[in-house]
Amino acid sequence: MIFLKELHNKNIIITGASSGIGEKIATRVAARGANPILVARSETKLEQLQTELTRKFAVECRYYVADLVDVESWKTTLQQIIADAGKVDALINNAGVGIFEYVNEASWESTDRMFQLNVMALIQAVYQVLPHFIEQGHGHIVNIASMAGKIATPKAAVYSSTKHAVLGFSNALRLETAATGVYVTTVNLGPVKTNFFTTADPEGTYQQSVQRYMLDPDQVAKKVVNSLFTKKREINMPGWMDAGSKVYSLFPHLFERLLKNQFNKKG
Template identity: 40%
Template structure:
């Protein structure tokens, strides 16, 4: 990471794509600030990265669904005398359910983590990057960002927001030396499917499951794209083909297609 001898703050870093991104960045020489709710998992990862890559690894346990989470996290960063040169907004979760039956508290928490916290943290740390004249933001979106998603309506909508915000702010940063990258993976072999009850869906069967990337590959793609200053990175050849195909279809047909693909498996 010769271009960025830096410190990276990674949310949702305790497992999955977040932990894999932390390993990618540490391997390239970045010190890391690991953020998630599970302090024990973060400390284990911090010890691993410090030992293997000889970098500094800070742990900041935080619940990003709380309204004051971003402010408290920024205060911790400042209190420890750190600066954030690379911000990775990875924390997020989904839920598999018809919208009318989805738990309202879950919807509120999903929007708080997937949208509000991501927006808040980017707004808090981006001005410092601009003052120093260098920095990168990586927002983990999804191929879901390109289409409406019946049975996961709120999750798909939050990822559409992430993609739109990322592209817009990236354009605002043109000529500054900074950039925002939206990483858009499809289904990934992590604990996301279990947490979201997505294993009930037909989506994770047959060819889709065979095409799933692992978290390490997605992390590598995302970090490479971020460091290049690439605006959008769709991870995986099949996913890129699918995204392109949906752009060619009539808009009105897409929700029905996705509803069929994502329908519950028959018992």
């Protein structure tokens, strides 16, 4: 029972909290007695989730409507969150977007949006929250990356590069904060059953080809929440894909040749 009380009264920022993995994480931290701080663009969804979590778990739940690609607005929102909460214990950078396109067919707007949301908004959140964590002597930053950051595939060149950036940033940040009491964890996932693919794969071709491999967002949330405030370097799901990424790092040419057809399933 001591383990289950670890999160009691912890204030936890969750971006992209209105649906999918973010919503599941919010529910699970509330069930453990933490106070979720919800951030997303949809006020209707946020208000509904806030009502549900406060009624069901009797926790303090705040929400903030924000477009994370608006740099100044996002900065102001983060500062307001810290001021309102008094203290923040964890930051879960979950918001992100993917658009599966060949580079020569992709619009600059989609490329720019992926970098702004997946990378710059994440770094902006860390910039604002990290000094607060260091000053109080503890905090946990969880960055939702992707297996695409370890294994790049066709039609995901830009998306993969954003997740490579998240991994590189997180790995360096972990070293920088090692003596401060601040933990940094990356979460590297294969395909998850969420509305992510509404934008990434509107025709549903890729979803159909990987349907049987898709992760349950609630199981992902469970892993993330159970790892909060522990020195967990990475969460990698599913396990077989994590093993594949290790083989790929050692034998990239062979791996790409053997899995060529699998890699092209986004086509």
